[in-house]
Amino acid sequence: MDSLSPLQKKRLDYKPAIPDLLRDLRKVHFKAMKSSQRPPETLKKLFPKSFDLPTHQLVEGRGEERELKIGALFSGGPAPGGHNVLAGMCDTGAKVFGFFNGPAGLVENQGREIENIDPYRNQGGFDLLGSGRTKIETREQLAASLKTVKERRLDGLVVIGGDDSNTNAALLAEYFLEHGSQTKVVGVPKTIDGDLKSEEIEIPFGFDSACKTYAEIIGNIARDAQSSRKYYHFIKLMGRSASHVTLECALATHPNLALIGEERRGLQEIVGEISEMICKRYEAGKEYGVILLPEGLIEFVPELHQGIQDVPLEKDPHGNIQVSQIQTEKLLVELVKKELQKRRFKGKLNTQEHFLGYEGRSCMPSNFDANYCYTLGRMATLAIRDGLTGVICSVQHLRKSPREWGMKALPLVQLMDLEIRSGKEKPVIKKALVDMKQKSFVYFLRHRKSWELDDQYRYPGPIQFFGDPEVTDAAPLSLMD
């Protein structure tokens, strides 16, 4: 038996679709735009050099031909498509030096030149380099990072990560500028959580493939529920704070109930709604169902949050509670069972609890993510070529065909704010929560009642890579905004 699966092999041959603008790199360049947005004044003292950077847009025009040597690192949890960012960089002709195990590899100057990206094309995971969650913030770490990029003679550094990692990128960019380094720092928006969004960043990479994998599984479980008519499945979905993953999966699968943290409902209200639904379905002869809840629910429900205050919970190096440790789904089931007793419920409540996270973070990227990531890698290289630093790559019109995508480099400081963490003022990238006015949420609001009683489960099935583009190339459903 071959050590590569047939699909792995086939996927190596996939040629990502890219924007027309990116075909010939000698014919495009980044051009400064007038920006309406200004970062909060409070950030000026922390980012004196990079505070006033303009947004740039990729436009037609002469592009410089330069030999580039660029460092790259993965930061935080894996997301499908990371290897394609590297492939997009390598294919410009740039030399790419990969740092091992995330920011730690930069600080410790551990890594290797990527000589052959071919075995990783269109494959999931971050395993070519590994990843890590080290936060670069001390003077020593910043100085060590500067030393590394000098020694490696890097023209630029591409940080592939989420909100915390891109905060790192902003700090590095500022530090490098302050110290007269020529190394540019460019961020690439990654997170399956989907919370690294803004007006300009429609969705980070990885979100699409991870959600499609979760939706496949949820659809399968729903069909099982409807076939066996025996269990309520409580399915918790990864996503640190925001409920983007849950919303996307709900749109894809039409569960009987999906809790969205951002609605900020009280625990009693939630338990009441679930119990009410179970009673109504029982009267309709249905003792089964599917309920989705976001991992981050706990951050929005005061009583849940209260309940866990005393439990000693591990925090990650960024000071975030590791919410995946908290078994919200089991807690909810217990509370619902009590509530049903109170209501003298005559039926049975058999439950199965699931947590979907690791199942989707390293899957093979969908065509959407494969194209998107390859585009991001190509763009990041161009941004460095054109001398931009402290920026993050942003691709516009993601619902359209890749050929029509637009590309901007946004100053990271524009996405930032000051927050109090562990008693200190820290610059952070604002997490984008589900907006109660966004089209996809309004759609969900309008339809969710009809999913409660009738079973209108929608079965997305497994991600397809070949065949009709309607099936293979679809963008995330929540991009309807």
Next chain:
Amino acid sequence: MDSLSPLQKKRLDYKPAIPDLLRDLRKVHFKAMKSSQRPPETLKKLFPKSFDLPTHQLVEGRGEERELKIGALFSGGPAPGGHNVLAGMCDTGAKVFGFFNGPAGLVENQGREIENIDPYRNQGGFDLLGSGRTKIETREQLAASLKTVKERRLDGLVVIGGDDSNTNAALLAEYFLEHGSQTKVVGVPKTIDGDLKSEEIEIPFGFDSACKTYAEIIGNIARDAQSSRKYYHFIKLMGRSASHVTLECALATHPNLALIGEERRGLQEIVGEISEMICKRYEAGKEYGVILLPEGLIEFVPELHQGIQDVPLEKDPHGNIQVSQIQTEKLLVELVKKELQKRRFKGKLNTQEHFLGYEGRSCMPSNFDANYCYTLGRMATLAIRDGLTGVICSVQHLRKSPREWGMKALPLVQLMDLEIRSGKEKPVIKKALVDMKQKSFVYFLRHRKSWELDDQYRYPGPIQFFGDPEVTDAAPLSLMD
């Protein structure tokens, strides 16, 4: 947004591939063969009428044209492809009456004629009819079933189920024969567990799709482990006794360790092996890994079995312990942690536990299962047309192209044995365990050591339906025998 996903819609159009023999039903018939196998004599008193039935093979020759009215029911847990069995029946022109919620629907005469199978073609689940686990064994139940088939004027009854359900089918066939009923009873081998095998039944339907879905998820988790380098993932796989699912998934994904219940190793040996591997990988700088274990492990490990004797466990109506309730994976993790302490292990053991079951039982059937099930449905109808009863459909050469598949109807009694259940002698179909001599197991034995230290993870990716047949149409790997 459409209530059907784009892939659901596309799959409705798939035309299952069938054996050449099944193209024109007027040109084939079942022919009795000389059988070398004889059922155990002890069964003669229980099955006086059906004890001596011969095996039949489908061969070319004139086939009778008859209008048929056939009942069908799903029994037990769902398996991908069930709806295609019904489609295969309907497309012969037979009238198909579907009983609701498994054998209970037959006893209670609840069901409906299937007028339009189209929305269910190539879709997962058993939701068109529902399923159930009622065991038909009392005189009253048997008499009620006979009454139903008489009232419905059924020429035959197709029981789509696993070992227990096909035992039911055998009892019904015998009872109907004893009472002079003209209704034939034909079984169709279903179970994702894969334990309804014999020399003649290469694999039951559903096993392929379920395992492919589990393998997709396991591959994703392995890639995550290798990317994050942080966790040991203990993944428990559904499968009541036999470890076929675990073996198949191990062949598909090359985990660091896969426990096969049938090796009948002691608990200490298992805990020792896992701990040993964790220590060795730690020395190689790896604090992550993937370990597969079968749900049924507990039935083969005396100490595990002992440990749960006192716990009051729910039994299903067939008297089977519901092993999925037992958190073997958590128990093992605790024991390994203790063992590592004893060995003064200096590394960290962070674990994530998973249980894969409901994620795959109702997925969209792979092309393999879609073809196989459609073939089984067509065959079952022919068996009834040709007057066979007390038989199960068996398709040969499943590794070859469907065009070359061969088809037999095996007397169910040939698969049976007498077992003591709850103190009484009961006829049961022998569960097929993993055979230590089967080729796929020998292959596994030969390679598993090399998977322990080196990461040779194989990533199957999601089931594909379109494109290269090497990717879309592959049979299960354990069919190498």
